Amino acid sequence: MKVTVDxxxxxxxxxxxxxxxxxxxxxxxxxxxxxxxxxxxLADAVKDAAVNCPVEAIKVS
Ligand code: SF4
Known part of the structure; x- marks a missing residue:
């Protein structure tokens, strides 16, 4: 799984x-x-971080 921040x-x-x-x-x-x-x-925790980001700037793929 990859993660990026916009x-x-x-x-x-x-x-x-x-x-x-x-x-x-x-x-x-x-x-x-x-x-x-x-x-x-850490995959589940990163997915949670993406959900919890108030402006949806965290993208997972
Ligand atoms: S807005 Fe906050 S939670 Fe979202 S990517 Fe930026 S620092 Fe992280």
């Missing part, structure tokens, strides 16, 4: 970074992903 949508609330610091980090006021491929054991 920087045009991200408001920099840091919710995803707080929940999953191994996957998301802040960079210049928006979140970025630290991994290209989500480790299998």
């Amino acid at each position: 920087k045009d949508l991200c408001t920099g609330c840091e919710l995803c970074c707080d929940a999953l610091p191994d996957v998301f980090a802040m960079d210049g006021g928006t979140a970025v992903t630290k991994v290209d491929e989500v480790p299998a054991e």
Whole structure:
């Protein structure tokens, strides 16, 4: 599973970074992903982060 953050949508609330610091980090006021491929054991948590993002900026595929 892959994960990306749409920087045009991200408001920099840091919710995803707080929940999953191994996957998301802040960079210049928006979140970025630290991994290209989500480790299998974090897949469900990343899906939750995508659902919980207030502006739906996190895309999983
Ligand atoms: S939860 Fe969404 S809006 Fe908040 S920092 Fe993460 S990607 Fe950006």
